[in-house]
Amino acid sequence: MLEKVLMKGNEAIGEAAIAAGCRYYFGYPITPQSELIEYMAKRLPEVGGMFLQAESEVAAINMVYGAAGAGARVMTSSSSPGVSLKQEGISYIAAGELPCVIVNIMRGGPGLGGIQPGQADYFQATKGGGHGDYHCIVIAPNSVQEMADLTALAFNLADRYRNPVMILGDGALGQMMEPVNFDSCKAMLTDKPWATTGMGTRDKPNSINTLQLQPEKLEEVNVHLQAKYALLQTQETRSEAIWTDDAELLVVAYGISSRIALSAVKRARDQGMKVGLFRPITLWPFPKSELADAVKMASAVLVVELSSGQMIEDVNLAIRCSKQVYFQGRTGGMMMKSSDIYDQILQIIAPQGGN
Template identity: 70%
Template sequence: MAEKILMKGNEAIGEAAIVAGCRHYFGYPITPQTELTEYMSKRMPQVNGVFLQAESEVAAINMVYGAAGAGARVMTSSSSPGISLKMEGISYIAGAELPSVIVNIMRGGPGLGGIQPAQSDYFQATKGGGHGDYHCIVLAPNSVQEMVDTTILAFDLADMYRNPVMLLGDGALGQMMEPVEFNPSETKPIAKPWAATGLKGRAEPNIVNSLHLQPEKLELHNIHLQQKYAGIIANEVRYEELYTADAELILVAYGITSRIARSSVEKARREGMKVGMLRPITLWPFPEKPLAALAGKASAFLTLELSAGQMIEDVRLAVNGAKPVYFYGRSGGMIPSPKAVYEQIANIFKGKEAVKHG
């Protein structure tokens, strides 16, 4: 077993990327993820890698496009408004099928908002965010150790599916310190015969492109992408269940909120309330089928988010009207206490309409 060391979440992501074989990082500082950019500026030269602080987030994401097109394992990171600036480039990357890892350490919004943690970028991450029919694979860790593990996984999934992967954290996870260990990726970097690396014995050079002027060809490309996404949905859904076997109420939460939810669920169980929890680890693909299965057993659902309510839409779609879906959320960087969540659970069992109902 590897030795555990105490690390801040942002820095742990950087080291995990290096363990995964990332040697190219392009970014621009913005709180609350600036420590990640700072860490990569120190570590990349030590591993013969490339670090570049771009002149803007727009420039950074296009540098990612270039490095990924040449076959490199490459990463960028930012926080909410910075990710918005990257969205055109992310759509280009998805259209050109370039493996890359994009980290979003979410802050409150809209606009400049504040640097405190939030989960109000869920729609942006899971519904595309940029133009066109495309998807990023979206991973949502809930601890510093999971930030390490999902970062390594992100590079493997990106290469496997030739697709951008987004790691969705928040200001709390990025700033907190916890003990972590680093285990190298079990998946070796795969060959990339499609990469733009010159002729290298080929009669014609590879061309990396997302432009298809003929509508017939563009439709075929879109059909190909949708078939790839169907394969991701079939094989890459990740989630955690807790106390769901006999649960009458299922809490659904991800990221930092799931840690609060777990404390509340365990307190409610001690008080005799049959409560369980489902934590999505992949926000896209979303664990729709597991939630639909639970809708056949449980009486109700409670979705917890640091937003005005975004993931709740996917929960409602999964439940499909079979059972009521309640919502409790805080926004603007406010984080609910386990006591506040427990009170919502207790009120539902008492039949009180203390939370919004879907």
């Protein structure tokens, strides 16, 4: 095993991307992800890659479209307001089935919002964001090590499914440092015979065009995309379940919130309370059946997010509203304390467990 290094989450994403074979990066500075763009500016030329600071988020995502269409492993990154600007391009990328990785280190919104951590872009990331019926694969790490491991996974999934993959982090994960190694960050490269590389010896030119003026044909495109998404839902859901087997109360959280929640759940377990934690790692496809399994013994669910309640809708859908679902959220860049979550766990459990 390689020695671990102490790194910021943003930097770990950059190093993992390079380990996974990414050699092209287009981006625009925005807090709190600027360490990533700066890291790529420094590191990519060292490995024979190419870094470009674009004139806008809009230009950056379209450079990604071009580079991905030309067959490259390519990435862009931003934070919430910048990711809003990228949505048009992401829709085109999804329609063109171009593999790429898009990083959103979320901050508090809406509008220009603030620069402290948030998780209020869940809807945008998982439900489309741009126009049309499409999905990004959305992956939510909760540690610096996962920032690395899941970034590498993101590139491999993107190529395998010809689909954009979004890493959904937040300002806290991006800025914090933890030990990390890049042992598992491997490039699994695939052939891309569809890429526009110049015809070369091919008989026919390749074309990437998302326009389809005949509705019958455009519907076929959609049917094809939906078949891919259905496959993703059966093949690529990821989640973590901690102490869920006998959990009477199931806490559900992702990303940084799951770290805060874990401390509260641990404390509750130490006090003998049957509390478990379910953490979706893929937010799309959402681990519905895994959650339905984890919740079986529970009589209540507590969803914790740095938002006013977004993932909670998917939780309710996954468990078909079969349990009482409570919520704890902070917004604007504020973060709950693990003691806040613990207090709510007590409130929920106490009436059920008696004295």
